[in-house]
Amino acid sequence: MTAGEPEGVQEQEPVTVTDRRRIDPETGEVREEPAAGPGPAEAEPVADPRADGEPEVSxxxxxxxxxxxxxxxxxxxxxxxxxxxxxxxxxxxxxxxxxLLIDKLLPVLDDLDRARQHGDLDEGPLRSVADKLVAELSAEGLTTFGAPGDVFDPELHEAVQHDGDGAEPVIGAVYRTGYRLGEKVIRHAMVTVTDPSDVGSDAAEQTGAQ
Incomplete structure (x- = not known):
């Protein structure tokens, strides 16, 4: 406000008028569009967690x-x-x-074999006891081997006498029965070895000797 102006009158701001006409009235030429201002900032891309070699949770x-x-x-x-x-x-x-149990019973079984060969088990109460004992042991897997005429097998038979030429050795007589528990040999058979033609005579001699 300057001197001499009445109080209450304020100096007014100058009015700016912008000419938005595309054609200049003085030259008749088309005016150029003003350069556009900077647009909104673009959102930064979200980093992929796998891009840095970090495994996903799955x-x-x-x-x-x-x-x-x-x-x-x-x-x-x-x-x-x-x-x-x-x-x-x-x-x-x-x-x-x-x-272990059968090892302790082998002497009993040998006595029963000798009694059977002498005819003592043909009848009477002892035969019933012997049959029951053999049946129970057989049920547990005990088997016998070694009989006159069987092919001699050094893995199963213990030879106490050899007769004949030995071309085809067979068991001539059995002096002690062999026993097997399952697949395991627990006692070898004690036998004589002879030719097949002499099997009968050797068995008869063994029976008479006992």
Whole structure:
């Protein structure tokens, strides 16, 4: 406000008028459009977590499941092996116990064989007892081997006498019966070895000697 102006009258701002006409009225030429100002800032791209080599959560979960599955399979295999070994050890212990008992009964079985060869088991109560004992032992897997005429096998038979030329050795006489428990030989048969043509005479001599 200047001196001499009445109070209350304010100086007014100058009015600016912008000519927005596209054609200049003085030259008649088309005016150029003003350059556009900077547009809105573009959003920055979201970084892919896998771009830096970091695995996704689903990948980590799959790896963990695979590890747990492998651990479970190993545990199952170890348990199966443990059960198999336990069963084998139990079976071996049972077989060992049977063998100890049969070893103690072998002299009794030998006495029964001699009694049978002399006709003492043809009748009477002793025959019933002998038959029951042999039946029970057979049920446990005990079998006999070694009979006159069988082919001689050094893995099964113990030869105490050799006769003949030995071309085709067979058992001539049996002095002690051989026993097998399952597949295990627990006592070899004690026999004489001869030619096939002499089997009958050797067996008769062995029976008469006893």
């Amino acid at each position: 990948d980590l979960a799959d790896e963990r499941v695979a590890e747990l599955t492998a651990d479970l399979q190993r545990e199952r295999a170890q348990f199966a092996n443990f059960r198999r070994r336990a069963a084998e050890e139990k079976q071996g212990s049972v077989l060992y116990g049977k063998q």
